[in-house]
Amino acid sequence: xxxxxxxxxxxxxxxxAARETSALDLTEAALARxxxxxxxxxAYLAITDEVAREHARRVDARLAQGARLPLAGxxxxxxxxxxxxxxxxxxxxxxLGNWVAPYTATAVQRLLDAGAIPIGKANLDEFAMGSSCENxxxxxxxxxxxxxxxxxxxxxxxxxxxxxxxxxFALGSDxxxxxxxxxxFCGVVGFKPTYGRVSRYGLIAFASSLDQIGxxxxxxxxxxxxxxxxxxxxxxxxxxxxxxxxxxxGALRDDLAGVRVxxxxxFDLAHLDPEVRAVxxxxxxxxxxxxxxxxxxxxxxADYGVATYYLIAxxxxxxxxxxFDGMRYGLRVEAADVGATYEATRAAGFGDEVKRRxxxxxxxxxxxxxxxxxxxAQKARTLIALxxxxxxxxxxxxxxxxxxxxxxxxNAKSDPVSMYLMDYYTIxxxxxxxxxxxxPCGYVTPxxxxxxxxxxxxxxxxxxxxxxxxxxxxxYEVGTRHxxxxxxxxxxxxx
Amino acid sequence: xxxxxxxxxxxxxxxxxxxxxxxxxxxxxxxxTETKMFCGCRNVFGSEPNTNVCPVCLGYPxxxxxxxxxxxxxxxxxxxxxxxxxxxxSKFDRKNYFYPDMPKNYQISxxxxxxxxxxxxxxxxxxxxQRSVRLTRIHLEEDTGKSMHAGSADGRLGGxxxxxxxxxxxxxxxxxxxSEPDIRSSAEAVAYLExxxxxxxxxxxxxxxxxxxxxxCDANVSIRPAGSSELGTKTEIKNMNSFRSVQRAIEHEVAxxxxxxxxxxxxxxxxxxxxxxxxxxxxxxxxEEAHDYRYFPDPxxxxxxxxxxxxxxWREASRAIPQVRLERLISRDKISVVQAHQLVDTPGLADYYxxxxxxxxxxxxxxxxxxxxxxxxxxxxxxxxxxAQMTPQALAEIVDLTTRGAIGSKTAKDLIGRxxxxxxxxxxxxxxxxxxxxxDPAAIDAxxxxxIAAQTESVENFRNGKESVIKFLVxxxxxxxxxxxxxxxxxxxxxxxxxxxxxx
Numbered sequence: 001x002x003x004x005x006x007x008x009x010x011x012x013x014x015x016x017a018a019r020e021t022s023a024l025d026l027t028e029a030a031l032a033r034x035x036x037x038x039x040x041x042x043a044y045l046a047i048t049d050e051v052a053r054e055h056a057r058r059v060d061a062r063l064a065q066g067a068r069l070p071l072a073g074x075x076x077x078x079x080x081x082x083x084x085x086x087x088x089x090x091x092x093x094x095x096l097g098n099w100v101a102p103y104t105a106t107a108v109q110r111l112l113d114a115g116a117i118p119i120g121k122a123n124l125d126e127f128a129m130g131s132s133c134e135n136x137x138x139x140x141x142x143x144x145x146x147x148x149x150x151x152x153x154x155x156x157x158x159x160x161x162x163x164x165x166x167x168x169f170a171l172g173s174d175x176x177x178x179x180x181x182x183x184x185f186c187g188v189v190g191f192k193p194t195y196g197r198v199s200r201y202g203l204i205a206f207a208s209s210l211d212q213i214g215x216x217x218x219x220x221x222x223x224x225x226x227x228x229x230x231x232x233x234x235x236x237x238x239x240x241x242x243x244x245x246x247x248x249x250g251a252l253r254d255d256l257a258g259v260r261v262x263x264x265x266x267f268d269l270a271h272l273d274p275e276v277r278a279v280x281x282x283x284x285x286x287x288x289x290x291x292x293x294x295x296x297x298x299x300x301x302a303d304y305g306v307a308t309y310y311l312i313a314x315x316x317x318x319x320x321x322x323x324f325d326g327m328r329y330g331l332r333v334e335a336a337d338v339g340a341t342y343e344a345t346r347a348a349g350f351g352d353e354v355k356r357r358x359x360x361x362x363x364x365x366x367x368x369x370x371x372x373x374x375x376x377a378q379k380a381r382t383l384i385a386l387x388x389x390x391x392x393x394x395x396x397x398x399x400x401x402x403x404x405x406x407x408x409x410x411n412a413k414s415d416p417v418s419m420y421l422m423d424y425y426t427i428x429x430x431x432x433x434x435x436x437x438x439x440p441c442g443y444v445t446p447x448x449x450x451x452x453x454x455x456x457x458x459x460x461x462x463x464x465x466x467x468x469x470x471x472x473x474x475x476y477e478v479g480t481r482h483x484x485x486x487x488x489x490x491x492x493x494x495x
Numbered sequence: 496x497x498x499x500x501x502x503x504x505x506x507x508x509x510x511x512x513x514x515x516x517x518x519x520x521x522x523x524x525x526x527x528t529e530t531k532m533f534c535g536c537r538n539v540f541g542s543e544p545n546t547n548v549c550p551v552c553l554g555y556p557x558x559x560x561x562x563x564x565x566x567x568x569x570x571x572x573x574x575x576x577x578x579x580x581x582x583x584x585s586k587f588d589r590k591n592y593f594y595p596d597m598p599k600n601y602q603i604s605x606x607x608x609x610x611x612x613x614x615x616x617x618x619x620x621x622x623x624x625q626r627s628v629r630l631t632r633i634h635l636e637e638d639t640g641k642s643m644h645a646g647s648a649d650g651r652l653g654g655x656x657x658x659x660x661x662x663x664x665x666x667x668x669x670x671x672x673x674s675e676p677d678i679r680s681s682a683e684a685v686a687y688l689e690x691x692x693x694x695x696x697x698x699x700x701x702x703x704x705x706x707x708x709x710x711x712c713d714a715n716v717s718i719r720p721a722g723s724s725e726l727g728t729k730t731e732i733k734n735m736n737s738f739r740s741v742q743r744a745i746e747h748e749v750a751x752x753x754x755x756x757x758x759x760x761x762x763x764x765x766x767x768x769x770x771x772x773x774x775x776x777x778x779x780x781x782x783e784e785a786h787d788y789r790y791f792p793d794p795x796x797x798x799x800x801x802x803x804x805x806x807x808x809w810r811e812a813s814r815a816i817p818q819v820r821l822e823r824l825i826s827r828d829k830i831s832v833v834q835a836h837q838l839v840d841t842p843g844l845a846d847y848y849x850x851x852x853x854x855x856x857x858x859x860x861x862x863x864x865x866x867x868x869x870x871x872x873x874x875x876x877x878x879x880x881x882x883a884q885m886t887p888q889a890l891a892e893i894v895d896l897t898t899r900g901a902i903g904s905k906t907a908k909d910l911i912g913r914x915x916x917x918x919x920x921x922x923x924x925x926x927x928x929x930x931x932x933x934x935d936p937a938a939i940d941a942x943x944x945x946x947i948a949a950q951t952e953s954v955e956n957f958r959n960g961k962e963s964v965i966k967f968l969v970x971x972x973x974x975x976x977x978x979x980x981x982x983x984x985x986x987x988x989x990x991x992x993x994x995x996x997x998x999x
Contacts, residue, residue, distance in 0.1 A: 083557045096556065103550050105557060202557040209794035238561045238796050316794055319589050322600035323554045327660075338595055338658075365591070365789035374791060 005030055009074045009168045009222040013115065016073035017063060023073035027056035027117050030075040034119055034166040042141045043151075043160035043167075044120035045080050048087055052117050059115045069115030071229060077167035079158045080121040081128055082108050082213070083202040091204045092124045092136040092154075095324045095331050095349035105202020106237065107171060107213045107230040114229045119167050122157030126351045127321065128178055128206040130154050131422040134410065135353045143186060144488035146451050149407040152182025158216050159186040163488050169217040169226050173203055175210045176309050177402075177426025180438040183216055184402035184456025187440045187483060189473070190216045191223045194464050195433035196241040198227075199234030205320040207313035208239075210430050218483065220439060220474040224248035227466060243464060251467035252474040257291035259472055262395030265298050267425065272404055276455060279442035280401050283457045283480075287399060290479045297391035297398065301383045305428040306420055308384065311364050311377035312431075317354075318361030324349060356416065385432040392462045397472050401425050402438035402456035406446065429460045436460040439473045440482040451489050454482075507749065509756045513721040516749045517729075518684055518714055519676035522691060524701045525638060525667050525709040526569050532637045532668040533560030533603065540707050544661035552666035554598030559795050562587070566668035567610065567799065568809070569700040570635045573670060574611025575813040576694050577630055581806060585610050586798040587635075591789040596640035596660045604671075606790040609634035610799075616674070617818050618690035619825070619832045620682060628687050629675040640665040670701070676715065676726065681745040684714065685738050693817045693840060705737050712741065716748045717762070727752075728762040732776055735769045744769040748776055820845055828858040837866060843881025844870075854891035861894050868908055872915050884918035885911065892921040901925065902932050905978040934981045936988065939972075942980055943988045946971045947996060954993055965989060 004015050004026060016023050034047050052075075059072055078084060081091045083101035090096045104112070112118070125135035133141045133156025141156045143149040144164040151160040155172030158179075162170050163186035172179040174192035183190025192214045200211055215226035228249065233242040263284060269277045288294055326332035326345030333344035350358070364373035391398060403422060413419040429436040438456035445452045457476070461469040477483065507514040531538050534551035550558040571581055588606035611633035619625050641664050646656030672691065678684050692703040692710065703710045712735060717727035732748055735741045747769075752762050767776035792798075813819075817839045824835040824845070838845040844865065851861045865880065869890070873880045893910060896902045902910065902925060910921045910930070925931055933939060946968060947954050957964040965986060972985040 081557075089556070091556070099556070101557075102555070103558075200557075201559050204556040205795075207794075236561060237559050239559075239794075315791060319591050319601050319789070319791070322591060322593065323556070323598065325593065325595075325600060327595050328553060328598065329555070339593075342593055362789065365791055367787045367789070370789075370791070 005033060005075070005168070006165065007168075008219050009071060009217065009225055012074045012168055013070055013072045016059070016115075017069065019063070021073070022056075023059040023063070023115070023117065024053065024056040026073045027052050027075065027119075030117070030119055030166070037164055037166050038161075040142065040147060041144055041160050041164045041166075042139055043077065043122055043157045043164060045090060045092070045123050045136075045138050045157065046088055047120040048084075048118055051084070051087055052119055055112060055117050059117065062115070067115075070225065071111060072115035074116050074168050075119040075166075076111055076116045077120055077122040077158055077161035077170040078108055078118055079124050079128075079155050079170065079172050081124055081173060081204040081206075082171060083204075084108050084118055084121070087118075087121060089121065089204070090138055091128070092126045092138055093349065093351070093354070094137045095345075096204075096329075097138060097331065099330050101202075103202065105213075106199035106234045108202065110230045111171070111226070120161070122155070122161050122167075122170060124157055125154035125178075126354050127204065127317070128154040128173055128175055128211075129317070129353050129357055131177065131181055131419050132408070132410075132413065133157065133182070135351055137351050143407045143453075145187065145407065145453050146449065146489070149409050149453070150185070152185035152403075152407060154178040154182075155190070155216065156182050159183050159188055159190065162186070162188045162216050162218060169215055169222050171213055171226075171230075172216045173206075173211055173213050174426075174430065175206050175212075175313060176430045177423035179214050179216060180426045180436060180456065180458055181403045181422060183438040184440075184454065184458075185407035187454030187456075187486070187488065188216055188218055189220050189223045189437065189439050189477075189483075190214070190456070191227060191437040191470070192430070192435065193227060193231060193466055194241075194435045196239050197231045197245070197435070197464070197466065199230075199237040199240050201234055201236035205316075207316040208320060209316060210309075210313060212430075220437075220470055220477050221249065221252060223437070224252065224470045224474075227470070231466075241464075246467040248467045248470040251471035253471045254475055254478055255291045256287060256472060256475050256479075259292045259397065260295050260395040261287050261292045262297035262391055262398040263294055264302065264391075264398060264400050265296050266300065266302055267400045269401075272401070273444075275444045276401075276405060279444060279455050280457070283441040284399065286480050287476060290475055295395050297394050299384075299387045299391060299428065301380065301387050302428040304380050305384060305431055306424055308377045308380040308431060309423075309427045310360065310420060311373050312381060314357040314361030315364045315374050315377075316361065318358045318365065321350075321354065321358060353416070381431045384428050388428070388432045388434060388460075388462075396461065397469065398460045400458050400460075402458035406444055406453035406455055425458055429458075434460050434463060435466045435469050437469060437473055439477055441476075441480070442482055443486060452486060454486070507718065507721075507753060509718075509753050514718050514753060514756075515679055515721045516745070517676045517717045517719060517726060518678035518680075518745060520674045520678060520684060520687060520712055520714050522670075522672045522688070522710060522712040523638075524670040524672060524691075524695060524703060526566050526670060527699070527701050527709075528563055528565050528569070528668055530563060531666040532563050532566055532635070533666055536666065538667050540709070542663050544659075544663060547663045548665070552598065553662055554600075560603060560793075562796060562799075563668060566635060568805075569668075569698070570610040570633055570670055571801065571806070572698055572809050572813060573672070573695060573700055574614060574633050575806075575810050576698060576816040576818070577611075577614030577616055579611035579614030579630060579633060581611055581801060582608060584608060584798060584800055587793045587796045588790045589793045590636075592786055594639065595658065596642045596662075596665070598640065598662065598665055602636060602639065603793055603796070604636035604790075605634035616687060616690050616694075617822070618686045619821065619836070620686055621833065623832045626683055626686065628677040628683075631673040631675055633670060633672045636669050636671060638664050638667040638669045676717075681742040681749070684745050685742050688712065688738055688741060690818065697817050698813075708736075711736075714741065714745055714748075716745060716752070718749060718752045718756070728764050730762065730764065730776075731766045733766060733768050733779065736771070740769055740771055743774060744776060747774065751776065817845075820849075828852070828862070830858070830862060834862065834866060838862075841870075841880075843879055847881045847887055850887035851890045851894070854888060855894040857894050857898055860898055861890065864890055864894065864907075864911070868911050869915075872911070876915070883915055885915045889914050889919070889921055896921060896925060900932060900934060900981060902930060903973070903978060903980070903982055905973055906930050906932065909978065930979060932981050933976055933979045934984060936984065939976075939980055939984050939988050940992065942972050942976045943985065943992050945975055946989070947992060957993060
């Protein structure tokens with residue numbers, strides 16, 4: 001059974017559909033593996049044994065009735081900011097530590113309808129605010145490559161689950177890099193589709209104009225399969241786009257002949273550690289070797305991305321998180337009157353980073369500051385998007401680092417701004433709403449480090465060009481086979 | 496807007512100087528859509544608490560709003576009805592503040608891009624004066640839930656032990672309609688509100704019931720020397736829950752401000768609540784406590800642009816609104832202001848009247864039947880005129896028969912009764928049953944002679960100068976002729992023949 005679990009999503013679904021194994025048997029094996037392996041990693045806030053078995057039985061019954069399920073029996077980890085009816089959905093916050101979702105998010109429901117089995121709810125930075133998973137109020141997640149290091153964030157639990165082999169794929173959410181940066185840190189594929197492609201209904205909002213759900217998987221092919229399953233217009237999310245989802249798996253290719261790859265002039269690799277820089281230079285050469293033409297493109301405003309993002313995202317979060325007041329659900333700390341109860345509840349329920357962003361956002365939206373901060377940030381956002389549009393006149397895809405370093409050690413980034421800068425390469429794409437992914441591109445062993453750590457190459461295409469993006473990423477993946485060259489030590493130990 | 500005094504306005508004086516009231520009204524009107532503004536929950540009044548709720552209108556984590564197209568269309572149609580401009584681009588904004596009956600702690604509203612900008616509400620005061628009030632804007636937002644406080648003697652927050660919240664109303668579409676300060680008296684304020692109500696009911700966008708809270712309004716009130724173009728310091732009056740309380744509250748507030756100025760005091764800008772029991776206004780909040788709502792565009796909702804074809808269609812439909820119809824009835828058909836409002840304010844009656852006039856070409860005669868015999872029958876039978884078997888076509892036939900003199904008023908009344916009950920064509924009934932009025936002097940004379948012979952005492956009284964008896968004698972002729980005699984001719988022949996037969 002274990003060998004089936006080590007396959008990719010496409011093959012597992014095929015094996016279950018062919019009744020090589022029942023979904024229930026496979027699920028029992030997956031649950032056993034999750035319980036056995038997750039102690040050291042801590043990818044999950046909850047392993048949802050009973051819910052998983054219930055869905056596995058349902059999948060077996062549907063298969064017996066002749067249903068065709070593209071994700072039959074495939075174990076999935078769901079980031080714990082997405083609602084799954086009947087399970088605790090915490091957003092990694094004490095505020096929702098005991099909140100049981102009464103409904104299921106659209107993206108999650110589409111996976112369930114396709115036969116996927118929810119193995120557990122994955123840890124995250126509180127309300128998806130963070131780049132290391134250290135901001136979770138409910139648990140510590142470790143990087144399977146080096147347990148002394150962070151998995152990245154905010155989708156740290158999701159990537160750790162996939163990297164440690166306890167889930168075949170996972171759902172993450174990406175607001176400024178929360179899928180791509182941790183995917184790079186844990187050596188897996190992390191894909192953020194175009195804003196508006198995947199319904200946000202049931203995703204606990206951080207910054208509504210940026211949040212986007214996407215797949216985290218061991219291969220581009222699996223990511224494409226999951227993307228095809230969850231993408232598409234949803235009547236419950238007014239920001240989803242009524243535009244047909246092209247089959248991404250049909251566009252997977254093995255070479256890059258005729259593809260123009262944009263290398264961003266402003267993203268100077270000289271700023272990076274020499275070892276890291278060498279990996280990215282090799283990645284660009286590999287793209288060329290596969291037939292691509294490298295062209296230099298300019299993103300002159302990309303440097304303002306982080307500053308722009310840290311006005312818009314906090315502004316939206318200050319409003320989105322206002323509903324957590326102790327009145328209707330979640331934590332309530334009783335005090336003298338309603339105003340005092342609000343204050344006591346929010347003081348106890350939110351962690352420091354969440355409070356910091358609520359304060360920044362409230363300030364940015366305040367009378368007298370709105371034009372200077374929020375409005376100017378929106379203008380900067382437009383300029384950044386226009387820069388990308390101009391760049392894509394000269395290239396089909398932009399390649400750059402997904403992060404400026406490999407995974408760092410716990411407590412290494414105590415200064416909030418140094419943590420914010422971790423998303424320097426991912427934020428501009430989020431502000432522009434572009435489809436963007438991270439694919440493993442090599443390894444570095446840091447000075448004094450015990451094990452090699454993975455790095456991720458970030459690839460970005462124009463709006464709605466997901467099929468092209470996945471096709472290019474697949475060609476790079478099969479042409480370099482970085483993901484197959486090494487396996488996380490935590491996984492090795494488990495074997 | 497004119498600032499000179501107009502008829503119907505009570506004289507207001509401070510230290511012998513003429514003053515005028517300056518009033519603007521802000522209305523919140525709940526729309527009568529099937530479902531709520533941003534979710535599929537039913538929009539109905541009076542359900543068990545917290546039964547029409549879902550993750551969206553309860554503001555649950557992860558839930559998202561989806562705009563109700565019917566509600567958006569209703570706002571645009573309301574704006575067009577008053578000639579407002581409909582901007583090409585609109586969006587929803589979030590108004591941020593904490594309150595326990597507001598699930599998300601922000602309200603989805605519209606800040607700087609309302610669906611309708613400007614427009615004019617025209618209406619008539621009972622004395623026949625026509626007035627116009629400019630609209631500032633009409634925008635769309637979501638309603639809040641309702642708080643109820645338990646444990647206090649009067650049901651208020653103060654002294655209560657706990658509060659309960661009913662979220663059935665949370666997310667109900669709410670239209671906010673703001674006027675310019677063009678209103679000059681409490682009577683105008685009420686007439687303005689009645690004009691809004693009439694229009695919204697006619698458009699079918701709201702039932703506008705103040706007692707159920709589907710219309711709520713606040714008044715901004717100030718006073719200034721008559722003719723001045725500067726505005727005085729205003730107070731905002733809240734908590735008025737009937738047209739009558741709007742009138743009383745404004746009257747009270749205008750008098751309070753005038754007395755304060757007369758005593759040499761200054762008016763303080765503040766919010767005052769109308770106390771129905773005490774018939775007075777009480778300070779609720781001063782300006783210093785004003786909120787910073789931190790408005791910003793709602794990122795969960797995309798901007799809205801209207802198709803030109805939709806706007807053209809809605810604009811065409813808005814021509815049937817009461818304001819336009821009243822103008823037509825009063826100026827074209829020369830109907831009195833009171834009667835024109837009677838027509839417009841009874842569902843379907845103005846349509847019925849206009850359909851009948853189009854066929855009869857006789858506005859006054861048609862109006863008399865519609866507001867007279869037909870309205871009486873409607874009251875008596877409980878069947879609306881608009882839904883009766885007596886069609887506008889049938890009424891037009893009756894109008895035609897009477898104006899030609901083919902039937903008399905008695906026959907007309909009988910005929911209306913028959914057609915009301917059984918339907919049919921009055922013209923055909925008259926022909927078939929030989930009900931046509933007798934206008935031949937010779938035939939009339941025969942009836943008249945019979946009456947003179949039979950009613951000797953009355954005839955004698957008339958001869959002795961008792962003029963009123965003539966009505967009785969005409970009635971006898973009508974009776975003898977079974978209603979077919981032309982009453983005018985009958986009276987003329989009675990007078991002649993009574994004189995001719997003197998001394999016989």
